[in-house]
Amino acid sequence: MNRPLMAKDFMVTRLVTLSPNLDVYDAINMLLSNKISGAPVIDEDRNLLGVLSERCCMRVLIDAAYENMPTTEVHSFMVRDVPTITEETDLLSIAQMFYDSTARRLPVVRDGKLVGQVSRRDILAAIQKLHSIAPSDVGQSRSDLLYLSSLVERNEAPIS
Secondary structure: OOOOOOOOHEEOOOOOEEEEOEEEEHHHHHHHHHHHOOOEOOOOOOEEEEEEEHHHHHHHHHHHHHHHOOOOOHHHHHHHOOEOOOOOOOOOHHHHHHHHHHOOEEEEEEEOEEEEEEEOOOOOOOHHHHHOOHHHHHHOOOEEEEEEEEOOEEOOOOOO
């Protein structure tokens, strides 16, 4: 059965997350040690509060250079108004969101709670997986397959 390829099919669920009260320098160490460019900030109930990104961390450096920072907690530097998606958001819509914005990751939420994340790299991997199906297997060119597969996951061979 064919159905749209959705975030739940390729989102990452094992995430590095940050607490809003975590020291921002500890958060930077976590980002660096995990080789990631940002992480969701959540409360104890997994409610999404925002995202701390590399760009946010540049603000830490600038603030520290020009003024005495009143706090070094993550909540003071994170972006609060972040775009989110649901598990049911389709691949093409997610790709369009990335194309239209500077976001590098989109938190996946259910009832305000973080359940996963999709990055630009996850989109590329999903496209690569769809594109790796040999054209002869489906009787179409690779470009036609990519166009159709952006919307539909093919679980069965086409009828010839």
